[in-house]
Amino acid sequence: MIDYLAVMLVSVGAGLAILALYLYLAPAPEHRPTWGFGFGATALILAETAIPMIVTWPLPGSYNVAYGEPALMFGALFTVAGFALVFRLDLLGPAIWGFFAGIAAIVVGANIIGMHMSSSPDVAGVGFILAGLGGVLTLPAVAIRKQRWIAVLAAIVLAVAAVIWLYTGYLSYPGHMADFAKYVPAYMKK
16 A cells, blocks of 8 residues: 555645635735745645545545545645636635535545544544635635635634644654555565
């Protein structure tokens, strides 16, 4: 089994942090294209990991559904948002789509807690739920720009979710490295 979940977790955490900072700072239109590349980096890593996860099921059981499918939605969302920012387009379309992806993340998070998935289901579940809530709040933050408090609230929720995802991702590296310390690819075996 090849497990690349750590890089996915860190990429989601980085993406959530970028989105939180973007909503909080509300950059002027002329500065938005630069932000598109941060969104694009997240999208690239998630596309490279989520698609194979969904197709090949490298993790045991329903972990592939719980992590692969939301990562694919998040990656797709960050792809279109990144392009929208680079080309100075409005983010309302991606925010509407993100609203529904956010609901999916909340559902996944609740199920991770309810099914006791992962070694820390409460932490993982809350991370999903907060990321989803941040996605849901991003729609009114983008649509109702005059109500600045909505963007600030969304940024805070996303920042807390980012901390959870980054913490989980960084802590998973030592375990994953130890698990594969003696791994030898089939082509190198004698």
